[in-house]
Amino acid sequence: MSRQPEIQVGILAEKVITFELDGHYSLKEEMSGSRFQAELSGGEIVLSSGSGQQMKGKEFIFQASSAADSFLLEGVTIGIDFHWEQKENQRFRGDLKLTVEGEKVRAINLVLLEEYLRSVISSEMSATSSPDLLKAHAVISRSWLLAQIKKSEQLKAGTTSYASVQQIEGELIRWYDREDHQHFDVCSDDHCQRYQGITKIINEKASRAIDETFGEFLMLGDETCDARFSKCCGGVSENFENVWEPVQHSYLTEVVDSEYGETTGMDLRREEEAEEWIRSSPYAFCNTTDAQVLAQVLPDFDQATTDFYRWKVSYTQQQLAALLLKKSGIDFGQIIRLEPVERGHSARLIKLRVVGVKKTMVIGKELEIRRTLSESHLYSSAFVVDHHDVQDGIPQRFELTGAGWGHGVGLCQIGAAVMGEKGYSYEQILKHYFRGAELKKIY
Template sequence: MSRYDRGYRNSRNYRSSRSGRRGRYEESHGGGLAFIIFVFILAVGAYLISGDSGQAFVEEWMGKAQQAISNGIIAKQEETPTLPSNMTPCTKANIAKIVAYTLMEDTPLEDISEESLWYSKYYTRLKEDPKFNFFDEQEAMEVMTYEEATQFFVDILGEGYAVNVDATQDVSKKSMTLKQFLKGFEQALEHAGKKDLLHYEELSILATSLTDSRLGAWQVLTDKGIYGFEGLILDPCVGYTLQAIVKNDEILGIVDTISATSKIQKCYVVAVADGKATLRVDEYELTYKNQIITPNEIGKICTVTIQNGEVLSCEVLKEDLGDRILRMTDDYIEFEIAGRLPYQKLTLYDGTGTNTYTQLGQLFSGIKVSYTMQNDCVQTLKVLEDQTTDEVRVLLSQDGVSGYTQENVQVTCEGGFVALYGDKKQEIASGEVWDASQITWEIGKSKVTLMPKGESQLQVASMTRKEKQPTYKGALEVYKEEEGFTLVNKVDLESYIAGVIPSEMPTSYEKEALKAQAIAARSFTKSQQKSNKFLRYGAQLDDTVASQVYNHTPEDEASYAAAEATKGEVMLYNERIVNGNFFSTSAGYTANYGETWAIGEIFPSNTPSFLVARQQYIGERVVEDLSSEKNAYTFFTTAPSEIDAFDQDAAWFRWQVHMSAEELEQVVNANIYKLTTNYPNMVKVKEGDNWVIGEIDNIGAIKQIQVTKRGEGGNIMEMLVEGEKMTVKVGTEYLIRSLFAPVQKDATKDPIIVTRADGSEIKNMALLPSAFFSMDIHYEDTSTISEIDFYGGGYGHGVGMSQNGAQGMAKRGYTYKEILRHYYNGVTIEEL
């Protein structure tokens, strides 16, 4: 189906039963406009009916129309030439769209099938309000007359509204242009006190989906970005600057033609050669005839005026010399040098020569950019270099587990320190406490930087880690938020690694294991420094398991020695630093990356060859296929003494959990609402033969549990849980561990116990230890579970290096490089 739907020429009365009350009409004289509309309708009809030949005809017509407009020969009796804004007929589908976006703006548009016509969703929305029941989709492509428009305003806004036009003759039966309708609609809304429903933008039209195949259907590239334009004809307007009514990046209609030129306010000069200039606007490159822009402007951000496909003028915009982005919120950017600056309609360009950075979501804390300003706001960013420094920016959590908002921040230091706030500098003496709540925070200045003197470390007196007040090397940045504060530690890479090691691995472990941990942590850090996950906080990583645990246990001589012995060393695969995932303990196998985590809505996903499932014991395979339920049960009930595993001495190598039917029901129903709400694409509800998204808070007593998919390493990827009320399907290891989190919900009962391989017991765990487990399910009868036993192994997600496995390998005499090459298949270890 073409975007121009059939039926343009067939028009019925708006409503034959209506009286057609007349208002005041006026009309611009001139048969030129009527001729343009008439030819336009014929062109569209030919386009729809005749395929390629029709398309050639409409393109020829557009070219002639544009030439006629430029020469000013259309409608010679008018004092000014007819311009593109006068040329679009007003169909009833156009009006349905305008009403849906304005008078029903709070009602969401429903998704429709690809086979549906472009305007169907607007008619579907209008059906939800009885006062719009006269809209009939059968009449969608009819052209609105003045008489019908008058009746429309009466129907919508009441008596007294009319279309005002400049003529004495009766034009009630004549067709309107969209521009004329919009003027009447504007007047009607103004009288009704609703003019603010219309938002006006001045847009230079640079390309449409007809003139540039890179644009999607109904997309137009403007100097202010990409807009939709369903139901409009903008192809003849390329090269013009128009006044448009827009809503949510959708153009509702063109009000006027501002200029026969287009002005690109902030474009990037890509190339200049052979009398042509190539400009980048957003991610699109456009080439124009050129005698103005010189090769010296290549790589510059400019304002360029285009006329008839040729550069008319070029003004190079002033850029700063370069600054690093520390933080970026929805309202402002915090720069390292310039501080906090607001931004509007930000455009990003890549000045690295790689064309890598095209989306704002690719920016990260620490990236170096230049920028231009307009009206005291940042308008453009140009990436100058994306190499990360040896400083790491770590977001400190409130309790070491989750939550980044601190109620208050109090800091002290044995050697004294300095507080920098804007251009103010405050000296804090040894032992004195700096208190963030005592600062007079100024509007637009939300950061204080605390820097220790000498080799001292800053102590955060308002925070605890394992019942101690933690100390930090490097600087602390304190950000004032709407509620409370956030805290970022800026620290050199090797000090950071020394702070990760003891929080992730006991420093009593073998030296080779500690060195392996240092390199895995350093590789993970360098691979994550370019993530934008914590950009809004001004950080690259956090100090929890969401990144890697940092400074929960103070660094010591062993952790410093491991960091120093491997200084700068990282793992590479195909010359790129790998994401050195690690976890506590394996059950005898590691897991495939893609069978553990979802990427967006994709699960399972691709597995890099360096993060594949691998056997973690010596000798013949205990079972051949861990994806089999029978084999998985055999393996996870195998005692540590029966297998020569690298992790066999770890308490978490094997574990068991027992729940009664009542405990199982309470655990599942306590977690199901959060999972179906927060992870709707991974936790779905059965409806008939389909799996659908739905928020549920109780599935009733548990009748059946079934493992439907396991990974190569034996980890459960997907489970079905059938309750009395409904059945759910749960995917990914984390959500499965969350659903069956062994926490007693009845305060009158004993806690739920996880029993480990060494006989030790852990009470009320927030997650199952791992997704490497099998079950013994006992029934009261054939349809009701009476109790359940989980037999599992390992602790953590199972991807990459097992820390206890690394310890077991080190005890067997493996070097740190051998350990890493075992867990990360095919990597090389090199110094940065």
């Protein structure tokens, strides 16, 4: 690859989208003004300008004339399905593409990869982050993105088969990854990587990290690594195939988040050992309460969270039964038990059996379990359950004790932040979390 690619980032999809252009944008068809509205009607986009002009079509592309041009999208939802979900106006550089997506208009930002990364690293990381944490994150974000683009190309070409749901009698296994995005390469929210264009200040340290790692990727031979990251692994990272499709990546496997050895001495796939691990608080890079370190990784609205390494959640019988009905659409009746069926290498549940008076069902994988057991997202699926106050065989309260925050695959952001503070280089951080991968400059 001789130069960086242009990527397509899905920003929002709505019945009506309002936006403003700042600079010199061109459209194939002449249309004056800087403020526009795009509305879906009869399967087509009706584009209206502030001056009253209108035109219809299936797709429109507003092309920027210079790197300084930008556009403002109103009412972009951030933190989708999380407790802090909200709308805000966001500004982006590059081109704006409008296309039909189902019953909505989809707004897509066409932007060069490195420019995209400046926003991602500024959004995901704090300006207080250590230079090597920022560089490590730049490399994995760049690598993950290119891997997704190549995967999308294979899916479109029909050279790769993909299914994200496996359902048999009494069992529903689902994962969430590529299947959501068919009209663009990546989305702008936490489902992919948090991208807010130039809405937030592009901090100088993040920009320098992009420049100093420009074109550097994690590679396994000629393959770009599908590099992943989560907030906190909980002490051990998870294998890729236990969270997403059943494909093994040698660089996304169990890693003990410590400098003291390759193993915990425990097999966390075994229930007894998983329970001992989760109920304890073993040493790990990510086992920290250092506010200065946490501020490097957690945005303002997450910094109130301090119980991510080990945590507890409690439900009454009524709360849990209602929640399961709401999130799964299945009426289990009163809940008798939540039973672990299968765990991964980090003690994260791959399959969980929900036993109810009316229905019993096994659910998985990791994110499906987290979505089903929380109004937003449970911190992780690495948890054990205590059934309290059992009356006539029916528990009246359920307490979940858990470990970690996120899926746990690949780089652990909090662990990497601690490593950066301890003086590890970005090359050492990447080598720790992505075993066997090599750092290569490809453009």
